[in-house]
Amino acid sequence: MTDHPYGFDTLQVHAGSRPDPTTGARQTPIYQTTAFVFRDAEHAARLFNLQEVGYIYSRLTNPTVSVLQERIATLEGGVGAVCCSSGHAAQIMALFPLMRPGDNILASNRLYGGTVQQFSNTIQRFGWSAEFVDIDDLTAIEDLADDNTKAIFCESIANPGGHVTDIPAVAKVAQTLGVPLIVDNTSATPWLCRPFEMGADLVVHSTTKYLSGNGTVTGGAVVDSGRFDWSAGGKYPSLSEPEPAYHGLKFHETFGPMAFTFFGIAIGLRDLGMTMAPQTAFQTLLGIETLSLRMERHVANARKVAEWLERDERVESVTYAGLPSSPYHERAQRLYPRGAGALFTFALKAGYDACVKLVDSVELFSHVANLGDTRSLIIHSASTTHRQLTPEQQEKAGAVPNMVRLSIGIEDAEDLIRDLDQALASATA
Structure with missing residues (x-):
């Protein structure tokens, strides 16, 4: 070049x-x-x-x-x-x-x-x-x-x-x-x-x-x-x-x-x-040839899903820095003006068992130990990727027992929301 x-x-x-x-x-x-x-x-x-x-x-x-x-x-x-x-x-x-x-x-x-x-x-x-x-x-x-x-x-x-x-x-x-x-x-x-x-x-x-x-x-x-x-x-x-x-x-x-x-x-x-x-x-x-195109959709979808989760009564909290409620929102806007990424966690009021059932109930999300895929991914970090850490380390890393991690893909955001809705209904029934 x-x-x-x-x-x-x-x-x-x-x-x-x-x-x-x-x-x-x-x-x-x-x-x-x-x-x-x-x-x-x-x-x-x-x-x-x-x-x-x-x-x-x-x-x-x-x-x-x-x-x-x-x-x-x-x-x-x-x-x-x-x-x-x-x-x-x-x-x-x-x-x-x-x-x-x-x-x-x-x-x-x-x-x-x-x-x-x-x-x-x-x-x-x-x-x-x-x-x-x-x-x-x-x-x-x-x-x-x-x-x-x-x-x-x-x-x-x-x-x-x-x-x-x-x-x-x-x-x-x-x-x-x-x-x-x-x-x-x-x-x-x-x-x-x-x-x-x-x-x-x-x-x-x-x-x-x-x-x-x-x-x-x-x-x-x-x-x-x-x-x-x-x-x-x-x-x-x-x-x-x-x-x-x-x-x-x-x-x-x-x-x-x-x-x-x-x-x-x-x-x-x-x-x-x-x-x-x-x-x-x-x-x-x-x-990499399509990185910017994918990231733009990843971020847009993540924002829609995070906003929906934050309004849901079954959800205790959402960690997405793209939300005004996040303590890192101002920092994300200042340093990353194109968006706060597409990876975040949310906590369920119903606790650990509900998180496990949620992961088992999704249909469109894939339950895998990966992130950044074009497909939307879900995992319960405390029982998998962060299982080897102490409870104190899990808390500092943002992987407490009632937290689920999402990696939002490039599908239709409304389809992702519908899938989470039905899985939440099963997990908290």
């Missing part, structure tokens, strides 16, 4: 994509190959020494995946991206260049249950740790930070509770502490939220969700703003100090704004192997 400031709708179709130079194919081909032939021995040596950009082995780089990486980076306004096998893989890939044994991150206590589990337990196997904090309490964030704090992690729109993070405010705290702010932008997508424009340094995605949008493939992405100074203060030696595996090459000194992205591929994918398959990249590229 040229330097002309193309609009989002154009970029979601064209960014990173060019006609195939050999066949002229207009759609990005699926390069279903393990390895790539080198021109000669010198070419191979230059690729392995990171002296030339190209394709070696599909665990590292693949032309189909490269197009997706460029497209996501462009839509987010970043300098580069690394795609990997899942959203959870993307979180590890984001932390891997930053962390060493004994280091910690500060994480929002409103994160998705699987992320809380990953940060509470799994990352300890690497010698890392996470301190969970109310992401709205800026003073608490500063007070928790220490010399071993290497990042702040939050979600733009939290799953499942719909909490909206004040990214500009948290970014200022991160800048004061000299650490990068990592924002999971899965629920909002770059069509609703552009974290880099608000001061964030890294963005992660579960591309499984809205970016692909069709519930067919799992994937993840880490996007770099290219603005963070990885050499300042010696806090990030993996990026600023000599790398033994590349004969003392210093990633930040050599690659500048692209240091994090190059490290993610040359070290992260090489050694962790959490690679995205070319078929997955192809499916995700197809989904």
